[in-house]
Amino acid sequence: MRLPDRFRRHESDERLAAEVERELLAVDGALAGLELHPDFDELAALAVAIRDERPAVDEEFAALLDERAAAGFPRPEPNMRAPAALTSASERLAGLRPRRLLALAGAAATLLVVVGVSISVLHSSTNRSSSSLVQTATPTSTSSSAAGGTTSGSGGGAVQPESLPLLAPTAKFSSRSANDEITPSATSRKVAQNATLTLSTDPDKVRTIASSVTDIVAHYHGLVISSSITSGKGSPPPTGPQPLPFSTGALGAEFQLRIPANKLNAALDDLSKLGLVVSREQGTKDITSSFVDVRKQIKDLEDERDQLISQLSQAITQEAIDAINARLKVVRNEIDHAQGNLGHLQQRVAVVPVHVSVVAKGSGGNGDDGGFDLGDAVHDAGRVLVVGAGVLLISLAVIVPLALIATLAWFAVSRTRRRRRERALD
Amino acid sequence: MKVRGRRNGGVEEAISAPAQAMPAEADVAFETLYRSSRDDVFGYVAGLLRDRSAAEDVTALAFERAYRKRRSFDPRRGTHRAWLFGIARNAALDELRRRSRLAELVEEPVDDAPGPEEGAEVALRRAALREAMSKLTARERELISLKFFAGLSNREIADVISTSETNAGTRLHRVIEKLRRACDEAA
Numbered sequence: 001m002r003l004p005d006r007f008r009r010h011e012s013d014e015r016l017a018a019e020v021e022r023e024l025l026a027v028d029g030a031l032a033g034l035e036l037h038p039d040f041d042e043l044a045a046l047a048v049a050i051r052d053e054r055p056a057v058d059e060e061f062a063a064l065l066d067e068r069a070a071a072g073f074p075r076p077e078p079n080m081r082a083p084a085a086l087t088s089a090s091e092r093l094a095g096l097r098p099r100r101l102l103a104l105a106g107a108a109a110t111l112l113v114v115v116g117v118s119i120s121v122l123h124s125s126t127n128r129s130s131s132s133l134v135q136t137a138t139p140t141s142t143s144s145s146a147a148g149g150t151t152s153g154s155g156g157g158a159v160q161p162e163s164l165p166l167l168a169p170t171a172k173f174s175s176r177s178a179n180d181e182i183t184p185s186a187t188s189r190k191v192a193q194n195a196t197l198t199l200s201t202d203p204d205k206v207r208t209i210a211s212s213v214t215d216i217v218a219h220y221h222g223l224v225i226s227s228s229i230t231s232g233k234g235s236p237p238p239t240g241p242q243p244l245p246f247s248t249g250a251l252g253a254e255f256q257l258r259i260p261a262n263k264l265n266a267a268l269d270d271l272s273k274l275g276l277v278v279s280r281e282q283g284t285k286d287i288t289s290s291f292v293d294v295r296k297q298i299k300d301l302e303d304e305r306d307q308l309i310s311q312l313s314q315a316i317t318q319e320a321i322d323a324i325n326a327r328l329k330v331v332r333n334e335i336d337h338a339q340g341n342l343g344h345l346q347q348r349v350a351v352v353p354v355h356v357s358v359v360a361k362g363s364g365g366n367g368d369d370g371g372f373d374l375g376d377a378v379h380d381a382g383r384v385l386v387v388g389a390g391v392l393l394i395s396l397a398v399i400v401p402l403a404l405i406a407t408l409a410w411f412a413v414s415r416t417r418r419r420r421r422e423r424a425l426d
Numbered sequence: 427m428k429v430r431g432r433r434n435g436g437v438e439e440a441i442s443a444p445a446q447a448m449p450a451e452a453d454v455a456f457e458t459l460y461r462s463s464r465d466d467v468f469g470y471v472a473g474l475l476r477d478r479s480a481a482e483d484v485t486a487l488a489f490e491r492a493y494r495k496r497r498s499f500d501p502r503r504g505t506h507r508a509w510l511f512g513i514a515r516n517a518a519l520d521e522l523r524r525r526s527r528l529a530e531l532v533e534e535p536v537d538d539a540p541g542p543e544e545g546a547e548v549a550l551r552r553a554a555l556r557e558a559m560s561k562l563t564a565r566e567r568e569l570i571s572l573k574f575f576a577g578l579s580n581r582e583i584a585d586v587i588s589t590s591e592t593n594a595g596t597r598l599h600r601v602i603e604k605l606r607r608a609c610d611e612a613a
Contacts, residue, residue: 020599024580027602031577046606047574049555054575055472057465061482065489069460073490100498418588424522425564 106403113395190288190345193261193352195268199275203251203360209274210253213356216270220263223351225256251360258351271356278359287345294342301335456496459506460489466576470511471518473571474564484521488514508585511576515568515586522564554612558605566601573598 023043029036030044031051068074201209210229217224230252259267264282272280308328315321467488472481492513499509562570572583584594 020596023602024595024599027573028579031574043602043606046555046602046609049552050559050570050574050605053473053556053559054469055478055481057468058478058482061468062464065464065486068486069457069489069493073493420523421516421519424519424526425568 105406106399109402110395110399113398114391117391117394117398189286190291190349192285192287192348193264194283194285195259195264195352195354196279196281196357197268197271197354198278198280198357198359199272200278200359200361201275205275206251206253206358206360209358210255212274213253213255213257213271213358216267216274217257217259219270220259220267222260222263222267222354223258225258225353227253227255229253253358255354255356255358257354257356259354261350261352264352264354268354271354275358287348291342291345294338294345298335298338298342301331301338305331305335450497452496452499455499455506456493459492459510463507463510463576464489466507466578467510467514469575470571471514473575474518474568475521476567480521480525484514484517488517491517504585505582507578508582511572511578511582511586550612551609554609555605557612558608561608562601562604565597566604569594569598569601570605 023040026036026040026043027047030040030047036044199209207229210227214224214227216222268280268282305328308324308331312321312324312328315324464485468481468485471484471488472478475481475484488510492510495513499506503509504512559567559570568587569583572578572586573580578586580595580598581591583598584591587594589597
C-alpha cells in the first residue's frame with residue numbers, strides 16, 4: 001500500500017451511517033441471491049437490474065484471451081533488436097516487487113560505489129608509492145648472535161668526514177646574483193630532496209656493507225656526515241661526534257650521508273645492491289619561496305647599503321659620518337648573514353641528505369628483518385579493517401544522498417502519474 | 427575398529443528420471459485468478475470505457491501486465507482480485523487519457539430494444555436505468571462497474587481506488603441513490 005493512501009484512509013475513518021450500511025448490505029445480499037426483508041425489495045431489484053447491465057464478453061475474444069493466457073501471454077511482436085536474454089531479464093525485472101527492485105538497485109549502486117571508491121583509494125595509494133618507494137623484504141628465518149662493541153665515527157667501518165671529498169662551498173654571492181630576477185615565475189623551482197634506505201643482510205656482512213657504503217659515497221663525490229656500527233646486544237652506545245639514535249643493541253649500521261642531487265638516484269641504486277632492500281623512500285620539498293625571500297632581502301639590504309655609501313660621501317659633520325658608518329656596518333652584517341642563508345639553501349638543493357640503515361637478519365633490532373610475525377599480522381588486519389571502514393564510510397556518504405534523492409523522485413513520479421490517471425475520470 | 431561398508435555397495439546401475447517441472451505457486455495462483463476474473467475484468471473495463479473494442483484491448487493488456495508481475499503480488503496489500511483490478515484500472519485510465527487526447531469519447535449506442543420476454547413495465551424500468559447510467563460521471567461509472575459488473579466487495583473497491591472502505595461505501599451508496607431516484611422519476 002502506498003504511503004499517502006494510508007494517510008488518506010485515516011483521514012476518513014468515520015463510520016458509515018447505519019442506514020447507508022444497511023442498504024449496502026442489502027445490495028450485497030441481493031447480488032448474492034439472498035432473500036431480503038421486503039423493505040429492501042426495490043433496492044434489491046435495482047441492484048440485480050444494474051448487474052444485468054454488465055457487458056458480456058464476446059466468445060471469440062474470450063477464446064483468444066484464453067489461448068494467450070495458456071501460452072503465457074507471448075508478446076505479439078517480438079522485438080528483433082533486443083536479444084532473448086535481454087528480453088527475459090527485463091521481464092524478470094518487471095516481475096519483481098518494487099521493494100525487491102529497490103533493494104537490488106541499492107545493492108548494485110552500493111557495489112558500484114564501493115568498487116569506485118576502492119579503485120580511487122588504490123589509485124591514490126599507488127600515486128603515493130611512486131613518490132615514496134617502499135619495498136618489502138621477503139621473510140627470512142635466519143638468526144645469528146652477535147657480540148662485541150660499537151664503533152663509531154673514526155672506528156671500524158666509519159669514515160672520517162675529512163677523508164671524503166667535500167662539495168665546493170657556495171657561501172659567498174656577488175651583489176649581481178642578488179640582483180637577479182627574484183620572482184618565482186622567472187626562477188627555476190628549487191626542490192630539496194631527502195632519502196632513506198634500509199638494507200637487510202647477514203650479520204657477518206654488516207661491516208663489509210658499511211665499508212662499501214663509504215666507497216659508493218666517495219664514488220659519487222658525496223659526504224659521510226656520521227656513521228655507526230653496532231655489533232650486538234649489550235653494546236655501549238655509540239661515541240662519535242654525531243651519534244645516531246641507534247642504541248638498541250641490535251647488530252647493524254647507520255649512516256647519515258650527503259649525496260649530490262644530480263647523482264642521487266644512481267647512488268641509491270648502487271647502495272640498494274649492497275643488501276636486501278627493506279625499504280627505500282624518497283621525498284621532495286619545494287623551497288622556491290625561501291629562495292625568493294632571501295634574494296629579495298639581499299637586494300633590499302644592498303640598496304640600503306648603496307644609499308648609505310652615497311650619504312657618507314656627502315656627510316659633513318663627524319657625528320653624521322659616525323652614524324652612517326655604524327648603520328653601514330649593521331647592513332653589511334645583515335647582507336653577509338642573508339648570503340649565508342642563501343648559500344645554505346643552495347647547498348640544500350644541491351646536496352641530498354640520505355639516511356642508510358643496515359640491519360642484520362635475525363638481530364631483533366628496530367629494523368624490520370623481513371620476517372612476518374603475529375604482530376605484523378595484527379597490524380595488517382587492523383590496516384585492512386581501517387581501510388574497509390573508510391571505504392564503507394565514503395560509500396555511504398555517496399549512497400545516502402543519492403538514495404534520498406532517488407526515493408523523493410520515485411515518490412514524486414508515482415504521485416504525478418497517479419494524479420494524471422485520476423484526472424482521466426474528471 | 428569396525429569399518430563401515432559403502433552405502434551404495436552392490437549398486438550396478440543408477441536409474442534417474444527427470445522430474446516433471448512443477449508449476450510455480452505464482453503461476454497456479456494466476457491461472458486461478460484468470461479463470462475467476464476474466465469476465466469481471468472485462469465487465470468493469472467495458473462499463474468504465476463504454477467501448478467494447480477498447481475494453482477488449484485493455485482487458486488483454488491488464489491480464490498480460492498482471493501475468494508479468496504475478497510474482498510481485500503481496501498478499502499483505504490486499505486480495506488477489508483487488509491487485510488485478512488495480513492493474514486493470516491503471517490500464518483503463520491510461521486508455522481514457524489517450525482517448526481524451528485524441529478525440530472525444532465515442533460511446534457505443536445502447537441497445538434499448540426490450541427483449542421478447544420482457545413486459546412493458548420491465549422494459550421501461552430498464553430503459554430508465556440505462557438512461558440514468560449513461561448520465562453518470564466516469565467516477566460514478568467506475569464505482570458501479572466495480573461493484574455490480576466486477577462483483578468486488580467494498581473493501582476491495584477501496585483498495586482498487588485507493589481510499590478507505592467507509593469512503594468507498596459512502597460514495598457507492600450515493601451513486602446507487604442517484605440511480606434509484608432517476609428510476610423512480612422515470613416510473
